[in-house]
Amino acid sequence: MNYRNLIKISFRALMNNKLRGFLTMLGIIIGVASVIAMLAIGQGSKSSIRSQISEMGSNLIMIQPGNGQFGGVRQSAGSMQTLKMEDYKRVANEAQYIAHSTPVVSSSGQVIYGANNAPTSVTGANTEYLDIRTYKVERGEMFTDEDLKSSRKVCVVGATIVKNLFTNGEDPLGKVIRFNKTPFKIIGILEAKGYNAMGMDQDDIIIAPFTTIQKRILSITYINSIFASAVSEELSEAATESISSIIRENHKLREGEEDDFNVRSQEELTSMLSSTTDIMTILLACIAGISLLVGGIGIMNIMYVSVTERTREIGLRMSIGAKGRHILLQFLIEAIIISVTGGVIGVILGIGSAAMIKFVIGWPIQVQLFSVILSFLVCTVTGVFFGWYPAKKASGLDPIEAIRYE
Numbered sequence: 001m002n003y004r005n006l007i008k009i010s011f012r013a014l015m016n017n018k019l020r021g022f023l024t025m026l027g028i029i030i031g032v033a034s035v036i037a038m039l040a041i042g043q044g045s046k047s048s049i050r051s052q053i054s055e056m057g058s059n060l061i062m063i064q065p066g067n068g069q070f071g072g073v074r075q076s077a078g079s080m081q082t083l084k085m086e087d088y089k090r091v092a093n094e095a096q097y098i099a100h101s102t103p104v105v106s107s108s109g110q111v112i113y114g115a116n117n118a119p120t121s122v123t124g125a126n127t128e129y130l131d132i133r134t135y136k137v138e139r140g141e142m143f144t145d146e147d148l149k150s151s152r153k154v155c156v157v158g159a160t161i162v163k164n165l166f167t168n169g170e171d172p173l174g175k176v177i178r179f180n181k182t183p184f185k186i187i188g189i190l191e192a193k194g195y196n197a198m199g200m201d202q203d204d205i206i207i208a209p210f211t212t213i214q215k216r217i218l219s220i221t222y223i224n225s226i227f228a229s230a231v232s233e234e235l236s237e238a239a240t241e242s243i244s245s246i247i248r249e250n251h252k253l254r255e256g257e258e259d260d261f262n263v264r265s266q267e268e269l270t271s272m273l274s275s276t277t278d279i280m281t282i283l284l285a286c287i288a289g290i291s292l293l294v295g296g297i298g299i300m301n302i303m304y305v306s307v308t309e310r311t312r313e314i315g316l317r318m319s320i321g322a323k324g325r326h327i328l329l330q331f332l333i334e335a336i337i338i339s340v341t342g343g344v345i346g347v348i349l350g351i352g353s354a355a356m357i358k359f360v361i362g363w364p365i366q367v368q369l370f371s372v373i374l375s376f377l378v379c380t381v382t383g384v385f386f387g388w389y390p391a392k393k394a395s396g397l398d399p400i401e402a403i404r405y406e
Contacts, residue, residue: 010333013306024302025342027295028382032346032375033353034291039371040354042281044364059099059233060132060266061240063091063226063247066259082251082260083223090246091226097239100128101228105213105220109180111206113165120161122179122206124213125227132229135207140173140188143209151211156188158203182216184208236265289378295342296382299335303390307331328395335387336380343379347372 014021065082088103095101105124110117123129127142143154155177162172172186184206193202214220230239240263247261317327351367358365 007333010330010337013334014337020302021338024298024338025295025345027291027298028339028342028379029295029346029349031289031291031293031295032343032379033350034287035285035289035375035378036347036350036367036371037353037357038285038287039281040350040365040367041357041363042277042285043368043371044358044366046277046281047366048364059230059236061098061228061230061236061243062262062264063087063228063243064224064262064264066262083226085221085223087247087250088223088226090250091228091243094246095228095239096242097231097235098243099229099231100131101226102126102129102132103210103223104129104225104227105210105218105223107179107213107217111161111165112178113175116165116167118161118164120204120206122155122184122208122213122217124208124210126210129207129227132227135193136191137188138191140186142188148209148211151209151215153182153184153208153212153216154187155184155206155208156190157186157207158190158205159192160201160203161206162189179206179217230265233266240265292378292382295339295379296386299338299383300386300390302338303331303335303387304393306334307390307394324395326395328391331391331394332384332387335391336383339379339383339387340376343376346379347376350375 063083085103088101091098092101102125106121107124108119108121111120111122126148127145130136130142137156140156142156143152147154157172157177161177165177166172166175172189174186176183176185178184190203190205190207195201210223214223228239228243230236244259244263247263248259251260253259318324351372354365354367357363
């Protein structure tokens with residue numbers, strides 16, 4: 001008996017029980033489709049998060065006040081005043097692998113124009129803030145170094161500010177808005193960026209010279225934080241170490257003393273969120289993989305039934321010369337046909353389901369080749385694994401007893 005005949009016999013046996021064969025495949029189909037769709041959702045979410053973080057500034061490094069103790073009382077980071085202009089100047093002039101840097105001060109309050117008002121915050125920075133945070137001026141212009149020196153009350157605003165204040169379609173350029181009681185002239189409007197990965201509206205922003213915010217609104221001499229951008233994302237860690245070393249030296253902190261500041265890079269946030277999405281993707285894939293296990297058990301169950309039903313047939317084949325290995329291969333081929341056919345249908349259904357999810361729900365989807373190959377290989381191995389034992393049982397039947405089986 002050659003292999004071609006074995007395959008023909010296997011196909012004929014499956015075609016004689018089309019409905020049963022399809023129902024057996026169903027577990028494999030659902031399992032493969034689920035794995036592909038779940039992995040597509042996970043990978044799509046990961047890519048979306050990375051993309052949104054890049055829009056925030058993938059090389060962003062933030063230096064903020066840290067916790068500290070004064071008079072035996074531990075102070076919160078928000079109440080610390082450990083960052084000075086001297087820290088910023090040394091970071092800007094001496095830190096390695098830094099492309100841009102800016103001191104940052106901010107204040108929350110109410111922005112007002114005419115009868116319209118909205119809660120927001122104003123960010124004080126220098127001219128490099130746009131490069132660090134990857135903002136672009138769509139209309140008008142950014143304030144200048146001369147504006148910084150003179151502490152002029154000018155600002156650039158995001159699309160959300162324009163939407164909330166200029167409800168009648170007025171041109172915001174040149175208009176004067178008030179932040180709490182301080183007037184600011186709008187000289188530029190930023191390109192819209194939308195919401196970031198943390199759900200924050202990146203267009204709800206007012207940027208003004210940091211010297212203006214320090215003197216006119218906050219009446220302080222220290223700064224709230226320092227923003228910088230590394231030359232490249234790969235050098236973010238080296239830049240972070242360089243900044244930490246400079247600020248420790250500037251604050252005269254001895255070896256072993258706790259930092260009174262925190263340095264965080266966007267790379268850390270990217271790694272953390274990517275790790276979280278990877279765990280969720282694996283969890284989703286494992287849950288979907290249970291369907292493959294159930295499908296495999298279904299194959300084993302049906303093959304056992306098939307062996308029982310065809311005991312006399314097996315005896316007849318063995319009595320006319322078929323060997324145990326031929327019977328083993330025949331039933332194993334049937335199991336593989338079921339699993340591979342189910343796998344092909346499952347792959348098509350999984351890719352189609354992922355596309356449907358993206359089209360209907362709008363979730364970010366990314367079907368990767370490895371998930372398709374992995375699912376197909378797993379379902380093939382499942383067919384071999386769960387089909388082997390019933391096939392082995394069939395090949396071990398005694399021909400005489402098999403023929404006499406009722």
